[in-house]
Amino acid sequence: MANSLTSHRPALAVLLKVTAIALFTALSGIIKATSETVPAGEAVFFRSFFAIPVIVAWLAARGELRHGLITTKPMFHVWRGLVGTSAMGLTFMGLALLPLPEVTAIGYATPIFTLILAALFLGETIRLVRISAVAIGLLGVLIMIWPRLGGDLEDGAMLGVLLVVGATVARGFVQIHIRRMVQSEHTAAIVFYFSLTASGLALLTAPFGWVIPDPQTTALLISAGLVGGVAQILVTSSYRFAPASMLAPYDYASMIFAIVIGYVWFEEWPTLVMLAGAALVISGNVLVIWREHRLGLQRGKAKPMIDPKGG
Template structure:
């Protein structure tokens, strides 16, 4: 197992996903988020199929032991994608990225509620600190302390937060899925089901995109599929507990991309809130290592996000 190679693949996947998010953010100035989600899902399928064929795993990818579990994962994933793209269309890229960092915090809380996992004082304190960071980022969008927030900002902030909560539910669901379903099957059928679900939104306001917007939508799909492959491959070379810490490098990418391509400068509130969330997330990761959480279980769970 080459740890450095795994770290490189993880960071590369984050860069690819940020590039995808940038194309989506640009495209959603013209098309609705649900339409962008359809293209993201549809054009990821050829990439995933090509990857499975190259590894001789296509037949395994088509096999479903529990179709209902795949359906739940696909529907929730499609909803999360549409919410995430809605947030991208209404918030600065660093803000949407930072709010997404709340996912591990919600996982801890939901694990305690639904899986009856014991949350000790250390982890509970880390989660509480992280929630303070989330509130700091959200506060300008939801209060009048920093001027009057627009309806778009409010909606975008709530969409980003709801997406983070649903992703936490998906992670819990994946913990049960990986007991019977293969990695390739989960990846393949998610793309297919998400395409169908997002395609059902066609009557709800889709528009005919211009040429350049169409190119961006297609590229977003290809990059989404490619990023998923890089992410999955990274867990073959390094433990998930090691790679988890590098998730937060995406904030650096988000700030750079937001500034260069969208003329977005993160506020101090965003930077402070993000720093608090990152710190709390790292505390949770450290605690999981101390408790001896299985890296293999994390690998199977996180590789499908």
Template sequence: MNPTRAIALKLTSVVLFTIMASLIKATADVVPTGEAVFFRSFFAMPVIVGWLWMRGDLSTGLKAKSWGGHSWRGLLGVSAMGCNFAALGLLPLPEVTAIGFAAPMLTVFAAAVLLGERLRLFRTACVLLGLVGVMVVLWPRLSLDSLEGAALFGVMLVLASAALRALVQVQIRRMIQVEETSAIVFYFSLTATLFSLLTLPFGWVWPAPWALAMLVASGLIGGVAQIFLTSAYRFAGASVVAPFDYASILFAIVFGWVFFAEVPTPMVILGSSIVVAAGGLIIWRERQLGLRRGQARSNMTPHG
């Protein structure tokens, strides 16, 4: 266990994912979404393969026990990615990030329905609080005088991405019982690349040199970010690492302001704060329950 290293890895991955999203946003007006997904997925593969080789996990990462599970995870994941990338071209970066915080909240409900996980009262209240925060961010977009077609469509895309990401998390929880983490990481990039090719007949373009460089960089950076994210959980538990997911809103605000002249509205800041508080409460509660379970086990007699 090395919490300091884990936190450093997590924060680095958050920064890299925000850079990746900024690159995708910068090319959104000139490159179709499906093509952007292809570059993000395809150019992440060499990075991931190199990482697996350095860890000595290449043979493990290439072994799949459930092709159907990998295909379903890939379809859900690439759909979520596509919705999110399309939304980046329609909404400010901080707003996309803030609305996307609905994903971990929805995961709690999805796990309860699809995996039979127990939905405790405290957790349910925190999830509802988090969804209130998301609604605060959404409210200006839903008011009668702000029903702009493109912006409203962008909101729908982010919410669809959040719902799909929740299903992805449920699928990964199922797969982790039979599949190695390295295989899940590798085959997602592979299946996402293949699924994105299905959009080829719908108007791919040959990018300008600057756009091509950004798209290739998005894939390489996305691959490195995935490695940092995965590695963070090797040095500390989820209760230590997970809270730093919410640092993404800070970086999104900075990047949106500096590179896209997007100034976050007070509603985005307020709603994000509510969501971060709700997520922090869930993580704190789960950590407390984990400590109690550990203490109970240590107090048991040899006969249980």
């Protein structure tokens, strides 16, 4: 994808980004709705495989399909696929055990874990503002999961928390790995090969209990892939019309959508403790956004097609 902005149209950028966030949240709702009968590995396959035609068609329309097929470091894509697919699978398993707003809120900790992992593995310096952001964010995560702690692994909620936190840490690894990938790989290639490898890896789980879904469930699963592909395109397009630092806070609109979908579709309602923890995590992330904006960091320009909610 072209990384440079084609024009500055902030209203259009916000509309595209918020619409993408709504679609990604709806996708999570679809996966949760099918989780009682469809194993996570099978859901990952549908989510990944049926996004490929949408992405390929869009790349072809933009004349950038060849960028999605050219790679100089194929093993980078293999590792990105392994970790990203693991993150997606863990999230899907967590959705079966926890309310949608809670899974959404815990996922907000990804930038916090990315900061920690970048310091550990990339040697990035974390100064006072970022240390404060990490501390606030981790406190928020602890508050959110505290009511779930103390149970055993047979407790579905406890296991769900472990799965979603694991997925969040895995997405942190994905983000620091992508920082290396974008130095040599085109973003179109990163997205295309992730969808391809995720589909292939998900197929490996078929011997472990895949089912033949009924027509309604099949339609939902296929729609999850199509919705994911469209949402990915919308979020990519949003970065063509406004800088990443301006659009980043709109990610948190997902909580509004998650609360609405959770209540209407699943009769779920977020607790005050969860909302308080989520507010702290968001505060920590806003500190990071503010700091990176002040430093003039533009790493987000390489993210439009890379941050597609699920790995």
